[in-house]
Amino acid sequence: MSMIFAILFYLATLLFVVGLLSRIKLYAQTPAPLKIPTTPAPTTKTGVAFRLTREVVFFESLFKANLWTWAAGWLFHTSLLLVTLRHLRYFTDPVWGWVAFIQPFGIYAGITMLLGLCGLWARRLFVERIRYISTPSDHLWLVLLIVIAVTGLLMQFVAHTDVVAVKTYFLGLLHLDIGSLPSDALLLLHLFLVFALLALFPLSKLLHAPGVFFSPTRNQTDDCREHRHLSAWAGKLESEK
């Protein structure tokens, strides 16, 4: 089992990193031939940085759109961030100071993450418009995340796993040294689903994470009259004329 999970760990990490980087490369290399910021838009690069920051940190546009979706979505994403950072303790020795500091917050974030996810799923199930646009994979992603959260919380509050052994195992993996992983069902399920999430990330709608940074309506500067914006393929048309 330790061996299988080691392979899964490496494989998932590889797929995640390579898949994500190649997708980011594709986005970066695809030209944006026209200026299409959704206006009113910032007129400077600093302004654009602020706009993107507000979008990524506070989900500004979603806030304008729908308060319930925003509340559930923001709760889920910020909680996930805290929970993920908390898990750095299993990969660092000695544990960094700030990671130690956020441990208690990270634990409660596990609960709020679950709440957020349930809210999002409830919307998908009970709001007619959103039910209409949902595909099976939309539901499955939520189920996957919910099961990850629940198994994690169960290990925290109900059936403890040997976290010291888990940490030793993962620290070993970082040095290509495969030790032994505790074999409780909860832990194995938790890890398996996290690996699945990582591996499928670059093939799925989770690409919204890098996508938002490449969205021309959000990342372009409104300086159309002051600077001539010309992409390579559009520029070629001029020499033909």
Added chain:
Amino acid sequence: MADYTAPAYRTIPIVPALKPGAMEGKGPFIANDKHQEALGFPGQLVEDWHDKAIAKMGDLLGKFRSLRVYMDACVHCGACSDKCHYFIGTQDPKNMPVARQDLMRSIYRRYFTFAGKYFPKLVGARDLTREVLDEWYNYYHQCSECRRCSVFCPYGIDTAEVTMAAREILASVGMGQKYSNEIIGKVHKIGNNLGLPEPALRDTLEGLEEDVKEDTGLDIKFPLDVKGAEVLLITPSADFFAEPHIDGLIGYAKVFHATGTSWTLSSMASEGANFGMFIGSYEQLRKIALRIREAALELGVKRIVVGECGHAWRVAYSFWNTLSGVGDGADETDRFAQMLQKQLDHRYKQPTHICEFTWDLIQRDALKFDKSKNDRFVITMHDSCNVARGSRMGDLPGGQFEIPRNIIKAVANNFVEMDANTTRERTFCCGGGGGLLTDDLMDLRVKGALPRMEVLNQAVQEHGVNYMAAICAICKTQFSKIMPVYGFDRRMVGGVHQLVSNAIILGDK
């Protein structure tokens, strides 16, 4: 118009229930072979349309980052699902922006993603069939590319970009839209959307001079093809004789007259509209924009001013510098753009919106008004979608909202706002934008205007509004046609410069 009855007003805020299939149908008339071939598209549906369409989609995915990112990024969160005026007005679920995008995304997933190739059902992917093509044609002609959805999307996904791509794919396999393609043909052949040739245009303008003389006793000129004029005015051709558009044109002429500005129209570029944007064709967009460059170079003008037209201003403001070099800031080595930019006077913004032009004069105290001339009106402002969400005026973001309002307040005493959820960047489209201003889409146009009419009606009840200002030729045409269906006077809609025209005091210069 007797065929169309107005849907009933509902209580605001409106959360529409779904009516699946409400707007199923064949869509607008398909372009015939003559109109298609004039633009370089195949005349009929080509035999290998399936492969051609997929290849075209691949081509566009490689050329437009917007399409590339937007096909991947949507998480089906539903933020946009109740924002489209066509959805609110028709309740057809396929008019929810996300569902409209999914008509294409389902094909994208099937042919361009791992998940869609091997697990199509799981991710809602499907094969491109003839039925899908027809569905595209129908529902991608129920989007006016107004970008309201893009304001609310957490990733800024702009359905207009998807609609443009879909229309481009459809046209490239032989399924172009008659209305837009026929009009683009006229622009290339004659110089404007209405097919008004130079002698007829000259006649019209001379007649207009006589009318205005009768009205004001002044020799207010409407010059055409005057070399060496300072300002080239590019305006939608509807301004030349459609009501209420023409009153706006008279307003521009009075402003030029009052300040002694030498200006001219161009017969070669007697059209501000650029339907190349509507059909999503970069080549057409560019080709139409190049006429203005040519006219500017030929006439030797120093400034280019654009009349009241929504999408034309988006194209002018956001795209002209890219397409034709009308603007500033071209590289020293950029010979194409430098040719024109050296000629233009860069103390002014190039291009300038007529509202920027007038507001600048008002601020410099160069114009005098008798505001009481507009006292019979209680005025509100319908922000035109393309101006609101695809352009700017002045130096500050949001100037496209402030400047027209400032002008109205400078020339009239009674101004009120409509529901803030439906103005400025949240404005509704009039229901006729994006190439849908055609009689074969009347049903859609009436229903698409419902959200605006509901809010306008509220302002009429509360404030006695009797004038809705718009700075767009399509808004003006659409509203003057459908407002009677809703029981309003067709003359309730008018331009900002129509109000300027009413109030301006002209000296004896």
